[in-house]
Amino acid sequence: MWQIEENKLVKEFTFKDFKAAFAFMTKVAEIAEALDHHPEWSNVYNKVLIKLCTHSAGDKITVKDEELASKIDLLVA
16 A cells, blocks of 8 residues: 655555566556656665655645556556
């Protein structure tokens, strides 16, 4: 479940290994490019931490963030 932290939607995803985590990040990158809305994220081995907010809206959560979060969730459903 996405959490709200410091005006950002935040979620950590855990995968079986680095390769699976990186494959997930590649899929997220394709979606983000298509939406022209890019996440803040980090990866350590099998974990990917994603933070979403809209910088052009004053670093607040907007419909763009909610849409990207929903599409990301579909990748792991």
